[in-house]
Amino acid sequence: MPRPITWVEIDRDALLANLRTFRRRVGPRVALCPVVKANAYGHGLTEVARLVEPHVGFLAVQSLEEAVALRRAGARKPILILGYVPRAALHTAARAGFHLSVSNRESLLGLARAGRRLGSRVPVHLELETGTHRLGVVPEDLPAFAAALHEARDALTLAGVSTHFANIEDTTNHTFARSQLRAYRAGLERLATMGLRPRLRHTACSAAAILFDETHFDLVRVGISLYGHWPSRETLVSSRTRRVTHLRLRPVLTWKTRVAQLQDVPAGATVGYGCSHRTTRRSRLAVLPSGYWDGYDRGLSNIGRVLVRGQEAPVRGRVCMNMTMVDVTDVPGVALEDEVVLLGAQGPAQVSAEDLATLLGTIPYEVLTRINPTLPRVVV
Template sequence: MKTHIELNKANLLHNLKVFKEITRRKIMFVVKANAYGHGLNEIIEIIKDLPLVDYYAVDSISEAMLIKSRQQQKPILILGWSDRAELTEIIANGFETVVPSNDQFKLSKEIAKKINRKAFIHLKLETGTQRLGLEPEKVTRLLRNFPDPQLELRGIYSHFANIEDTTDPTFAQQQLAIYNQVLKHVPAGRILRHFSSSASSLLFPKTFFDMVRIGISAYGYWPSKQTHALYLEKSSKKIILKPVLSWVAKVAQIKQIKKGSAIGYGLSYRTYNNVKIIVVPVGYYDGYDRKLSNIAQILVHGVKAPIRGRICMDMFMVDVTHVKNVKIGDRVLILGEENGEKIHADVLAELAGTINYEILARINPLIPRIIV
């Protein structure tokens, strides 16, 4: 394989155990977006028989069906919006679904009655993100409909808008106050209350409720620098999150380039000396951001080596003049750790002007994933 992804099973289990110990709550493992780019099929294979995870959260029916084909013990919540056809399939398969509007509430009820199945729903409360969600007064009114012959209320939840991009929790506290006010109207019964994301699970125990939703940090990354800084300020307990994913490629070609030569499209890099470069058969089609051209590094024999020229669709070039004994077919690391050196998604995100979530989630799902 010219490129593949390696998934470290021990690191994934370590990260999930960290959150189990911190929160002492049920864990909803967020595996949408192909498990944040890691590979949904492989991540489920690692975790399916272990008690660390109580729920799975996905975006779509297709993701839910893949998980169901691998395990049927743990419930699956579909967080994304679904049209009539998708919602019918969700209800028919017994998945749990978000209800973010009055229209979706009515549609769920209608479909459940039509196919003679009960719909399992979680009401999504709008507290300030202004995405999918019902205003507090609408949730309060809908709660009066329960118990209902077609609908079973499994949960009520919301999502923080500004929990990880700041060290000021003011807006998050306002959201939490709205949520707590609505909870006063929730009928008695086994209805899961969940609000906490990775960031709030690290920072604010008042957000834990019955279950926490863990996404980015299960895969070994802090949600942001601000979250990490605030955690260090608030907590005396040191925790380590271990990245699960390593991105591996091979040296496709080695070239000796003379001083003053241009490298790549647009002649965007010219050599200052005679240099040795390698060609790596990975490009922006694979999810390696073109904005990393001329600024990012990879690991070659555990040594950091700079990208020269623009990232191409299927390949890029790297200066390895300072690296000894490089051969065609040698393993290189685009993301990962080797010999004490690291290339992490946080670093690439900062260089590309984005977030670690995007660096990971955009990795092409066609690249083979291997559990190690």
């Protein structure tokens, strides 16, 4: 394959170091379940899965399509589908042996039918509604679910019971998270009185896994922090105040492109669509062959910065669909096809996902997952 003009590098050592950090954090008995949905948070579904699979018990994705892609790429570990699988696809999902999160009766009954047709027991994970009000079984419906599971015990196995925290990253006050944990435990107890004890109890995302031992149960579903990012500043602050000080996370992804043209322009020249930038001095511009199609958000127009020759270069004018102009007047020696870092480190300089998220008024999750999945992911 010819050398790509824009690509994403995945730091294998950093990824595996983060994984070891979580292994130390949760101990040897809790299963690690990397969340590799959304193209492994932009890092490359198959690339990340191949690296982490030997060290983990499970892999979690959002959709059936992602689960199928993982299997096709050779993943052998159990795959948990966190999101909704359409009823028409339940048989396919069951046949493939995927674990499915279930939060409605129609899906449960559909999986029971699939299990009977296949002559095997489909592993289901009941997701309990504890305050997120997204996917989940409300407490009043638990008896009906338990009855359905009991009736379909030849076709279904209760492999897991889960929940998801609504307000564990966004705050240093974890009262709501604690109330969710109480509701989850109550749900488990209720199921136990109906004779249902799952093999895997799981609640923890990154922030929960980092901050609270009591959320670990049997398996932790770690996403953002596996990729080397704190879920939020609040989580970092909470970890310091709770003295979880041994945790060091290493960003895994570097997003790179190359200079496609250099242009010297006079003072007063306009740059890009809408003429939204006008040079105030004689300037040297570098044109980068990456734009919002690549995932470099148009909101970074006139405010983003990239790294070239280890120095920062500000974005000038609007980010185009496939191109972005940056000012390299103050960076000596920039040459055609010089490597440019859009996100990541170059020497001592760094543009983090957190920096871009702050500029864009969003969270690192969104910055990372928006990197176009068709760009090559290269493991280094």
